[in-house]
Amino acid sequence: MRIAAERASTSGQIEALRRDFEGIVEANALVAVDDEHDPEGSSTAFERAHVAALLARADEHLAELDRALERLDRDDYGRCRSCGEPIPAARLEVRPEATLCVGCAEEREGWAGRGRRRR
Template sequence: MEVGDAGVDRAAVRARLTQERDALGAMGRDLAASFEDIVGAAKDSNLDDEHDPEGSTIAAERSLVASLGRSAAEALIEIEQALARLDDGTYGVCLRCGAAISPGRLDARPAAALCITCAGRPR
């Protein structure tokens, strides 16, 4: 077992982060596909009637999918950064104040970059 910085089981954390990254990647692909469906549906409905009242629904759906895609992308970046910190030995250390992030928090959010105190503070 690879136990290093702040008693973190790096091998276990790495396995978990990698798994989450793969799941997010799959979700991203699904979102991209449904985004295309929505755009396709919008084109179809425009053929029928340019002033289709459903147009606004489609726009709302489209922005929902886009924002889901954004948060998935952000989560993905967070995970990549956490994996990089595992490699350079700074994993589990708050990026802002340098304090150790509590094991409970890391267990709930393995990609956490900030301790609970800093995470609760505005940037």
Template sequence: MAERSQGAALSPADQAIMRDLLGADRERTLERVASLTRDWDAIVQSAALVATDDEHDPEGSSTAFERAHVQSLLDQAQSHLADLDTAMERLNDGTYGVCERCGRPVAVERLKVRPAAKTCITCATARR
């Protein structure tokens, strides 16, 4: 694999690989959003069928937890979807694979594992 200089774009072969990885990750994420949305709708529909009082119903706390848990997972999936869309935009405009913090190249190996990565491993580690 040829090394990229600071700010250099990905090779055409790497761009094609990343486009495929981003597309596959996007499809999986869309399926996850759809599944979680169905779960959310089922929880809401189930709760609407009975007059529950979450505060006093022994099952209410688990229903509230389940609803909050699914909502959190749905929020995460939608956020990841937005990150993937942003990554695809960066791939199209030539800024994909360049760290948003330091401007150095993001390792292709990192991008293959985390296609929506915006930072190099050095900057990602420093944020912790």
């Protein structure tokens, strides 16, 4: 099943990001940190913030996948939460956590049609 594969992949990504984050923190702890005078201090802070942001997004994606599994258990998976119509299989293949059909997702994001920008 696509959700299980995506969940396993995301879990692996989270583990790798946590290792990266811990490595950055540990490496930084070995050096006397003085961001004001250390030319690498701002790079390290940026790298740490970047990995933390990636980790937060991966955690949220995992939560979305878990909610998709709950919908699957309730026989509510694959239905648009807005209009109630089935979400096309092609969309679920790309985004197994999707809760909106393409039309409702575009409407929610303020798109008037394909290729147009928000008003």
